[in-house]
Amino acid sequence: MTTQLSDIFEHRPLLFAIAYRMIGEKQEAEDIVQDVYARWLEMDANRVEQPRHYLMRAVTNRSINRLKVLQKQRELYMGPWLPEPVTDIALPERSPDRSNDLSIGFLFLLEKLNPLERAIFLLRKSFDLSYKELENILDIPESTCRQHLHRAKEKLQQDKKRFESDVTRHRELLEAFIVACMNQDQDKLISLLKEDISFYGDGGGKVSSATKPLFGRDVVSRMILGLFSKVPVPTPLYNLLMVNGLPALALFDAISREPITCICFEHEGGAIDSFYFIRNPDKLKNIRYQG
Numbered sequence: 001m002t003t004q005l006s007d008i009f010e011h012r013p014l015l016f017a018i019a020y021r022m023i024g025e026k027q028e029a030e031d032i033v034q035d036v037y038a039r040w041l042e043m044d045a046n047r048v049e050q051p052r053h054y055l056m057r058a059v060t061n062r063s064i065n066r067l068k069v070l071q072k073q074r075e076l077y078m079g080p081w082l083p084e085p086v087t088d089i090a091l092p093e094r095s096p097d098r099s100n101d102l103s104i105g106f107l108f109l110l111e112k113l114n115p116l117e118r119a120i121f122l123l124r125k126s127f128d129l130s131y132k133e134l135e136n137i138l139d140i141p142e143s144t145c146r147q148h149l150h151r152a153k154e155k156l157q158q159d160k161k162r163f164e165s166d167v168t169r170h171r172e173l174l175e176a177f178i179v180a181c182m183n184q185d186q187d188k189l190i191s192l193l194k195e196d197i198s199f200y201g202d203g204g205g206k207v208s209s210a211t212k213p214l215f216g217r218d219v220v221s222r223m224i225l226g227l228f229s230k231v232p233v234p235t236p237l238y239n240l241l242m243v244n245g246l247p248a249l250a251l252f253d254a255i256s257r258e259p260i261t262c263i264c265f266e267h268e269g270g271a272i273d274s275f276y277f278i279r280n281p282d283k284l285k286n287i288r289y290q291g
Helices: 005-009 012-023 026-042 051-074 096-101 104-112 115-125 131-138 142-157 167-182 186-191 217-228
Strands: 193-202 238-243 246-252 259-268 271-278
Touching: 005 026, 012 026, 012 051, 012 115, 026 051, 051 115, 051 131, 104 115, 104 142, 104 259, 104 271, 115 131, 115 142, 131 142, 167 186, 167 217, 167 238, 167 246, 167 259, 167 271, 186 193, 186 217, 193 217, 217 271
Parallel strands: 193 271
Antiparallel strands: 238 246, 246 259, 259 271
């Protein structure tokens, strides 16, 4: 039976969703998907019995190989490496109840896994693939897939978080956070934070940023208020936008209107438990000021 090109390209959102979750970088994910389609157009596709599985396998394997290279580069990265933020428009294949498996915090946590563990964990947990499907896509026995998944869970267990997807509460916290920061109100800011709050900043060595994680309400609140004290008032340029499935804050240069910081966070039990300040200009190219 002849496979129509239109049917094949319907899988593109799914393929990008896999590649982005694996790599954490938008352009890298798009390149992987493009390479897979280019290869498809060169082959005798009518001999492929399950095009969807073939494409998923190709994207997953390319993502694994690419991530092996990228993880070595990230070991030399100046300061914490954080995933590239993307808006909902760039994130197809996202169901409302799974925004947590796209959040910056969740993808950052997945950096603890090796590429194969990450692939198995995501395909199983985010895409609901059976162990038999994993065996077919990854070409490894079901028992081996189970072992890798078990090891992945063990690595993530020590930093296990709920990664709540309560968008309403998240937005409430974000709005309160903005008011506290703009008013330089440390007491109010501290009231929004969990006692063991963590802060990660990613400047990539290109702009100023904390090169080591910070912990604790007093230290983190002082750092954040110090950053906001440099924001022009009374008319700072910022947008509230959806980033990786959750409300986030983007700050912009008052003159050029170029993005300078994307602020994401995770919350648990009604309070913020981790901040991710993404400042590397290379990771902010897809964020535009909406004034």
